[in-house]
Amino acid sequence: MTNLFWRTFPVTTLTVRQFLGGKAVRVVVAMSAIPCLFALIYLINTTVATPRDYLVEVVFRGLMAPTLLPIMVLILATGALGNEVEDRTLPYLTMKPMGRLRIAFEKLLGVLVVAVPAVLAGLLATYGIVRVAASDYQPVFRRAAENLDLTSVLGPMLVAATAGVVATASVFLFVSLVIPRALLVGIVYVFVWESLLGRFLTGIRIVSIRHYVESIFVDRLDDPAYTLDNATGLRAALIVVVVVSVVSVVLAAWRLRRMNLE
Amino acid sequence: MALSEAPIGQPARYGEVFDRGYKHYDGPQLGRGAAAWALVRYSAKRALGIKKSWTAKIIPILLYVAAAFPVILVVGITAFAPNAEVWDYADFFIFTFVIEGLFVATIAPEMVCGDRRENVLPLYFSRAITRLDYLLAKLVATALLTLTISFIPAFLLWLFLQLLADAPLSAMGDNLDDLARVAVAGGLIALYLGAIGLMISSFTGRKSVAVAVIVVAFLITQALGVALFEAVDRGSAYHDYLVFLSAGQTTIGLVGALWPDSDIDLSELALWTYVAVMLVVVAICCLVMLWRYVPDE
Amino acid sequence: MSRQRRVFIPDNGHVAPLERANLPGVIAGREPTIVVDHVSKWYGDVVAVSDVSFGVGPGVTGLLGPNGAGKSTILKMMAGLLAASSGEITILGGPARGRPGVYKQLGLVPEQESVYPYLSGREFVRMNAILQKLPDPAGATERAIGLVEMGDAANRKMGGYSKGMRQRIKVAACLVHDPQVVLMDEPLNGTDPVQRAGLIALIRALGRSGKTVLVSSHVLVEVERFAENIVVIVNGKLAAAGDFRAIRDKIDAHDHAVRIRTDQPRRLAAALIADPATRALRFDHEGRIVAETDDVRAFYRAVPAAAKRYGIRLFEVQPDDESLTSVFAYLVER
């Protein structure tokens, strides 16, 4: 079985082994459990919000999209090629009769193989716990229109998160080939660019992955209670995500071709 | 040296060839304590980026500026508008906590990650120190540096506020208790944050990973701690102890316990509880680090 | 010594135009597999390799030079990992860089020790076999591991390997696709004598089977044991290229010192000083004769002849400049 992986996607398999062999996966898995912890806290006390609100605003839009998802992906994406550059093992891959595009693509695939399940599993587990919590949720204000449906949140969360993982992973796969300390730069990006500046300068949203992730999420959720200022339409957002990913992978391949490997 | 032997009246002709060869060292060898102290000084200097390029210095400098800013602000306002409502010490410590956290995230990885990654550890451990000496030296260095952010600005604030009083000397005498509180808060916070930062850094040789994990750990535990603190029924027996889930809450609680008059209303725990728990956390961090530095046997 | 030995020692400052048939380091009548054509490499203002031209043909060639001379840079440029700042490197008729297809026929044992610590040696070699798109990766893996005699440790994680084991698994990974051109950057570094003997035998066998093998090394005593040709790089410039002994012959034309231990040193000295090949004589602290000569061959003939004539017993005749170490030191001195 492993033999089959090695033969079909050697670089991807190598990348996954690299993650499993290092500490990166442990950190990422630990981080994917963090939303579950928040869900557990909600289990203790459901008075703070409706289950739907909690899932949408606290877990996804408060925690996952702006902070956890980008950092989890960053750790993996900057390590996938960055560690090979730093450890000077990259020649073992580039000195093969194999296109650079394939190396870049397989590396991205390796990141996704680890990151997507980690992010989605965290969201799923959180969803499950919040569902349990919802069973003893007592609506405080017995508003007739209060929407308690949780199931309709799950799909949009998973779709938007997946799009976010793909876009972030491909962008930072390329960045790690250009900048030596890509992880630090990425963290500054997440905390300064996406969180701080994005809050004040609305124009920045156009060049913010988080913005498109939320756009997709809000669009799929289709609930007037949850909106996003200047949201981009679903189709446009998806196109942006796809184009950004493809361009990043192509750039990474171009960079691999041009790079001088010491 | 031979000059005086020259006969008077004649010009001294002096020439000597010196042995530039290796000489044995016959000075003192000061032992373990001195070695550990040397490590403290060396680590502290390098973590601040002294003798390194300006890129290594820029973040510490920015953080110092950020820490000095509120001091200037508070002192300035008090000077011109003595009756204005400005921050008290508690508010000050809560504001500077963020800077302290970032500062520790910057310097703690500098302290230990390089030694691991660049393989300097075998050299250190072949010297006249033990592993525990090494760790304590790193902890002291981190804590001393953090003290420059957690204590000195607050101390300056205290000093300037007394100098603004009509009778500075007597004001100082009257407010010695505040100074003592500032010292306790600054010292404890430095030791506590430093130990946590070092403990995390001891797990990796990659500085950027350590920085990332420290920052994320501070943020996430803070969010979790606050959420849990809010979620749990205030009346329950263990509610107050939930502040210890995050470094930020712990610090706020400590400051609240030190200045009971401030409007911090986090928990009812006594001061000694904070001191004890923070010291226990420091001890646990040390144990974890000691385990991380056990030779691969 | 039937085949023609050509040798190249460049004159200072003079740069000859490159002619394929007349390339330094290539045996006449053989097509060079690697051609380095007026190649330079700068790092900012620092010149690492300065206008170097030579060719490497089949067989084992030693790439020699002091630390920082530019050997690794040249190997990396040949392997296509680094771009030359000017000039061109051709491998098997095409450019080395930007042509992944060449790697089917090219293998490199890189200088750095780093490997994937989380893979076992066998997995690592097999990964290389798969990436080379070999039809039978498993078989090729076993063959390559067999070559470096790593069967016992092949299933262990490489993170726990000693330096010597890493070197050998790197060699196995490089040879797994049986390339025509093999570049090795300090492959003997960190190996113990037994491992080294094995690797040297392997390198020699590769050369004999008609492959082009270029091996850089510092340990000259060992280069003597595997290389037929050498290319010497000093300070980023080509100092010498060609057959080992032929280069030595060139150096023979310069002053030499020879140490002679005998039972009657004064008598032999008296006989030798009369010989025109001898330029100067002295005794060292162990009572050996140290003779300086500028006609090495004549002097080496004169010694046994004189000894025989006067019935002097020769215990030891040791040129100071016999080993490659001194050939090398001589080239470096300029």
Added chain:
Amino acid sequence: MIAVDERTIAAPMSVVPEVAPPPVVEARGLEKRYGRHLALDRLDLTIPRASVGLLGANGAGKTTLLRLLLGLAKPSAGQASVLGFDTRHQGIKIRERVGYMPESDCLPPGTTAADFVGHMAEMSGLPSRAARQRAADVLYQVGLDEERYRLIKGFSTGMKQRVKLAQAIVHDPDLVFLDEPTNGMDPQGREDMLDLIARIHRNLGIAVVVSSHILEDIERVCQHVVILSGGRLVVSQPIGDLGDDGGNLLVRLDGDPGPFVARLTAAGLHVRPSEDDDVWGELVIRRDGDHVYDAIRDAAADLDLPLRSLRSRSRSLEDVYLGNVGVENGTGGASDGAV
């Protein structure tokens, strides 16, 4: 220059006194296990105050032994003393008086050599000012002068090795352990490093233990050799005692050796080409007696062949090593045709 020569020649006499000094290392039944793996197997070892070569294949236990001797790991059984201190309890005392140069790269690239070596001196307890002075002196001694104020990042392998050596002797230890000191160095660098190592013992009176794979290095600088194999001690003896096996003379000629060989064979001598035949054309002639010298001389003179070299081959460390380690000798054509 001449004065230096004389001192070098005279020094060994003056350093080696009549009564043997106490050994620097004594181990009795020293054993170290890592799980099931026996890294050192009941080692009984006495290392004299000299320059000592420590030989062994990778994994023979050299590094483990050094770690035990520095008091960095506890033996599973047995005991050892270094400079009279017990390794189990007096690690600090030992490390104060011992210098260690590890094999691996261990220098922080972002530091200057002077800063780093000075810091390492302080780590051995030297006062700050003395440490800096010693660092400058020692760096000068190992041949780093102007460069000592540059960042280690830009150093070549040879310069790095010098810095590593400097930090090992900066606190003026009584004993230094050097792990693979010439690894990765170019010929000139190796020469210099070997000279430095030889001087450390000869001129400075510091006992030296050099572990190396390169036998020539050990032969050049050491007076005593210790060989480990599979965690066991196989040889510990003065290097001179390895001796001349009386066996062979090595002869190298210019031109066709055929008639020469024929003539010597006819005279009843045993002649064979050496293993490295196709490279150098060196002949191995068994020395059955002093007449062999004369036969070689006469043959060369009569055939008018240039006698490039004539030397007797003492049993080289490689022979001792291979003989004792008992692994199949892979030199020569052993695996020819494998490719």
